[in-house]
Amino acid sequence: xxxxxxxxxxxxxxxxxxxxxxxxxxxxxxxxLRKWQEDYDKVKKPELDEFDYDTMQEEIExxxxxxxxxxxxxxxxxxxxxxxxxxxxxxxxxxRYEDPYGIHQLPLDELVGVFVMG
Numbered sequence: 390x391x392x393x394x395x396x397x398x399x400x401x402x403x404x405x406x407x408x409x410x411x412x413x414x415x416x417x418x419x420x421x422l423r424k425w426q427e428d429y430d431k432v433k434k435p436e437l438d439e440f441d442y443d444t445m446q447e448e449i450e451x452x453x454x455x456x457x458x459x460x461x462x463x464x465x466x467x468x469x470x471x472x473x474x475x476x477x478x479x480x481x482x483x484x485r486y487e488d489p490y491g492i493h494q495l496p497l498d499e500l501v502g503v504f505v506m507g
Contacts, residue, residue, distance in 0.1 A: 431467030435501045448503040449484070452476040455507065461486065462502030463495055473506075 414422075437445075452459040453476050461472040461484070472495065474488035484495045 432464070432469055433467075434464045437501065445500065445503045448505055449476060449479050452503070452505045453479060455505070457505050457507040459486065460502075460504045460506055461495060461500065462504075463499040464501045465499050469501070 448459070451457075456475055458473065459476050461474075463470045463472065472486065472488070472493065474486035474493070476484060476486045477492065478485040479497075482497060484497055484500065486493055486495065
């Protein structure tokens with residue numbers, strides 16, 4: 390008996406999922422669907438107010454003094470990135486933190502969240 394790996398059983402129906410639609414797709418359709426998927430996955434930059442900036446500044450100062458591990462959240466090109474490490478230095482433009490892979494620099498305008506893990 391031949392096994393068809395493209396078939397999936399959904400209740401009593403055998404469905405081929407996306408496979409059945411590929412024959413009807415033009416390359417232009419596929420390109421537009423991929424572009425749409427990229428745009429769909431993007432996240433808008435969180436709007437921070439003065440209270441949020443004050444809270445992040447307090448957390449950064451606490452992390453610098455205590456040298457505790459900190460979870461940093463940054464936003465770039467529609468995606469949230471998560472960083473974890475010990476903050477070594479902070480100035481008006483960049484934040485330097487150290488993790489097991491080395492020392493990294495993060496621009497402050499990309500920073501949207503700071504949480505001291507301790």
